[in-house]
Amino acid sequence: MSTTTGEPSARATEVDRLLAQARAGFQRLRPAEAWAAAGRGAKIVDTRPEHQRRAAGEVPGAIVIERNHLEWRLDPTCESRIPEASSRHIQWIVICAEGYSSSLAAAALRELGLHNATDVVGGFDAWVEAGLPTVRPARPTGPRGPGE
Template sequence: MGSVDERPVGIDELLERVRAGYTRIEPREAHEAARAGEALLVDIRYAALRERDGLIPGALVVERNELEWRLDPQGSHRASEATSHELRVVVICNEGYASSLAAESLQRLGLRRATDLVGGFQAWRAEGLPVRSGAEA
């Protein structure tokens, strides 16, 4: 627990602190890394957003509340893609905020190459990168 003298930290400051701990990735770079097999894209958006806006082909869909359990390479509930702590994971939320906190949480689990997508899914789509219909999910 923190000391009694610690002041509360607002979400904007928390995001700034978290993001200072790793390098975020832009949509085109993430797309190329995934195509080259150098990164695992992980979509943590909730179902209604995926259905409304679509899916990134090849991205692993993991609800945010399951993320750590599914990506911990040592976990009993891990996804088959969670093969190593050296895995480069790119967490994607809707606009690039929740994904920053999620990436930091994965780093605490030892996934030191975890990062998140600047601007989230909305930035991916705005760049004209591949998206398939959410109805296909």
């Protein structure tokens, strides 16, 4: 298990160690910091599956990309990228439900050379708890594909 600081405890599992290693490589953002960064041009990427977005809502303006397509959509050298993925210098802020898979995703993006990638501490649950804006479209926003 991880401690509240994100460091693995003495009884940590391998995934706890992997998560701590991933998080050690970058500065994570609290929800309010992520919202402020988006106001300055950072891109929030929601990797939650549709059923979670339908049940809990969405971050206004977030780009929805399913986790299994994330690296291909954000790599500026890839033919399957989205139009916003025009540079390695973009600040990508990944958000998931609780802030676990988003840490691993941000670490993977950093491995691709997207060194400004980070994630949201506590994920969408913390976003809602912080009272930040959410939307509930009649139909959840669909995932972005190449060229969309």
